[in-house]
Amino acid sequence: MRIELHSPRRKLLFGALCLGLIAGYVYRAGRSYLVSRAADSTDPEVLERAVGLEPGNAQAWYRLGRVRSVFMQDVPGSIPLLQRALSLDPHHARYWLDLGLAYQYTGDAAAQRNAIDQAVRYDAHDPDIAWEAGNFYLVAGDTDRALPLFHNALEGDTSRKNLARAILLTLRATNNDFARVVNQVLPRDPAHYFDFVDLLINAHQYEAADMVWSRAVGLGQHIPVRFAARYLASLVQRNNSTRARSAWNDLAKLDPELQPYAYSADNLVVNGRFENNILNVGFDWYYMRNENAALEVDNSTIHGGTHALLITFNGQPVGDIGLRQIVPVDGDQCYEFSAFMRTSELESVGGPRFSLQDVKTARAYVLTEDMTGTHGWEERRQTFRTEPGSHFLELKIVRDRPNTAIRGRAWADDLRLTRAEPEACR
Numbered sequence: 001m002r003i004e005l006h007s008p009r010r011k012l013l014f015g016a017l018c019l020g021l022i023a024g025y026v027y028r029a030g031r032s033y034l035v036s037r038a039a040d041s042t043d044p045e046v047l048e049r050a051v052g053l054e055p056g057n058a059q060a061w062y063r064l065g066r067v068r069s070v071f072m073q074d075v076p077g078s079i080p081l082l083q084r085a086l087s088l089d090p091h092h093a094r095y096w097l098d099l100g101l102a103y104q105y106t107g108d109a110a111a112q113r114n115a116i117d118q119a120v121r122y123d124a125h126d127p128d129i130a131w132e133a134g135n136f137y138l139v140a141g142d143t144d145r146a147l148p149l150f151h152n153a154l155e156g157d158t159s160r161k162n163l164a165r166a167i168l169l170t171l172r173a174t175n176n177d178f179a180r181v182v183n184q185v186l187p188r189d190p191a192h193y194f195d196f197v198d199l200l201i202n203a204h205q206y207e208a209a210d211m212v213w214s215r216a217v218g219l220g221q222h223i224p225v226r227f228a229a230r231y232l233a234s235l236v237q238r239n240n241s242t243r244a245r246s247a248w249n250d251l252a253k254l255d256p257e258l259q260p261y262a263y264s265a266d267n268l269v270v271n272g273r274f275e276n277n278i279l280n281v282g283f284d285w286y287y288m289r290n291e292n293a294a295l296e297v298d299n300s301t302i303h304g305g306t307h308a309l310l311i312t313f314n315g316q317p318v319g320d321i322g323l324r325q326i327v328p329v330d331g332d333q334c335y336e337f338s339a340f341m342r343t344s345e346l347e348s349v350g351g352p353r354f355s356l357q358d359v360k361t362a363r364a365y366v367l368t369e370d371m372t373g374t375h376g377w378e379e380r381r382q383t384f385r386t387e388p389g390s391h392f393l394e395l396k397i398v399r400d401r402p403n404t405a406i407r408g409r410a411w412a413d414d415l416r417l418t419r420a421e422p423e424a425c426r
Contacts, residue, residue: 058088062095069098075105093123097132104136113140124149127156135169143173147184155187163195178208182215190216194227201234209234210243217250225251225258229281236359241328241391248283268327269395272339272415273305285325292316295323303340303377303413311352311397311410319402321352325395326359327417331388334425337366338381339415346372346408350401354380354415359392370400371410385425393417 054060065081068074082099089095100115120133134149150166157163170181178200186192193216200209213231216223228251235244245263248270252262260276261284270284274297278285287295291314298310311321329335339354349372356366368380386393397412 056088058085058092058095061085061088062092062098065102066098069102075102078102079106091122093119093121093126093129096122097129100136101132112136120145120149125152125156127153130156131162131166134166138169138173143170146170146173147180150185151187154185154192155189160192160195163192164199167196167199178205178211182212188219188221190219190221190223190227193219194223194231198230201230206234206238213247217254220254222255223251225255225279225281232282236326236392239360239389239391241330244283244328244392251282266416266418268329268417269415270325270327273413274307274309275305283326283328285323288322290318290320290322293318293321295321298411301342301411303342303411305413308411308413311412313346313348313406313408313410315405315407317403318406319399321397323397327356327393327395329386329391329393329417331386331390334383334385334420334422335365335417336381336383336420336424337417338379339368340377340379340413341371342377342411343371343373343375344409345374346406346410348372348399348401348406348408349404350399351406352397352399352410352412354412355396355398356384356393356417358387358390359394361387361390363387363390365390365393367400372408377411377413383420383424 048064061081062085065078065085068081069078079099079102082095082102086092086095086099096115096119100112100119103109103112103115116133116136119129123129124133130149130152134146134153137143137146137149147170150170154160154163154166166185167181170185171178174180182193182196186196193212197209197212197216200206200212209231213228228247232244232247235241235247249262252258261270261279261282263270263283271278276284278287280286294312294314296310296312297307299307301310302308309323337354337356341352341354343351351370351372353370354366354368355364357364365384365386366382368382371378395415395417399406
């Protein structure tokens with residue numbers, strides 16, 4: 001349809017109409033912009049003007065209620081403002097939750113319960129909503145509703161900031177029903193499980209820690225070995241070598257990169273050929289740098305496999321080269337230790353030697369002959385029987401003259417610890 005604008009009067013009327021439409025649009029857009037900016041304000045006068053300009057803006061009413069409650073400390077005065085926000089947007093869980101908290105302050109338990117129920121109804125998976133609601137139901141004695149909400153809160157919280165509090169609160173509410181907390185509260189994430197394990201170890205709840213460990217392994221997910229460090233250390237402290245070997249191999253089953261570190265029937269020394277990186281955790285080697293005894297993995301001078309440990313002494317006194325491994329064993333059993341060492345221009349009154357001693361009692365089971373000068377690969381072999389209470393041995397390379405200087409190089413390779421026939425230890 002064509003509109004004829006030939007006459008001046010029609011042109012004037014059309015121009016006025018266009019200006020009016022533009023002015024109306026600019027006014028509405030400007031008003032919405034001012035209201036949206038005001039909704040971020042903490043000034044009650046600014047927010048009052050905002051709801052006056054746009055009384056249908058639920059966010060502005062909610063913001064005014066929050067300012068009234070938090071900044072002006074007028075909680076009862078915030079209730080009608082929050083109610084107005086919900087009349088405009090009744091599906092907003094955060095509005096319901098804050099209204100519930102306001103009712104809690106005024107002592108209206110029934111209204112608080114209804115508001116919390118509505119918040120959960122509209123968004124039970126928001127971590128903040130779930131956390132606040134879970135705490136409410138827990139205080140109210142409704143554990144069945146509280147525990148799944150704590151689960152939601154933890155599942156959505158990547159920082160795990162509320163994990164310890166959630167565990168402590170739910171354990172208290174369930175009379176230390178550890179299995180129920182695992183089943184209903186913990187997300188299926190190994191990180192949460194091992195945080196729980198650490199808490200249990202700190203509380204000396206070792207049986208519960210073992211249970212949570214088994215559940216974590218049962219998830220079938222990759223478990224970074226660093227997560228398990230505290231638990232493995234507790235097994236050493238508890239002298240539980242059987243479970244230690246089992247737990248270490250559990251980790252290896254779940255992580256292809258850890259499989260070369262698993263215990264085998266023919267060797268209890270992990271990474272005894274130094275074919276793999278030193279993990280500095282669990283039951284692999286630990287290394288603490290010693291400036292006077294530099295360590296490196298060498299692939300040019302080897303006895304077996306493709307690598308050996310090279311130790312370079314710089315002429316200063318050295319007692320312990322800084323490398324050690326905790327080896328789980330059984331009490332009252334016969335074992336055979338063997339290892340190979342070679343040296344090059346090693347000058348000292350006492351050379352390096354292999355040592356195995358009980359972690360708890362420091363009883364020495366193995367202390368091989370030392371080596372100095374220049375020698376090709378030579379085997380050091382020794383059998384011994386553990387005491388009934390011995391379950392963890394510490395394997396190291398040491399010197400018995402720690403205060404004397406040593407210069408030159410030494411290599412170690414093919415370290416092994418195996419069970420031996422009882423006759424070998426007689």
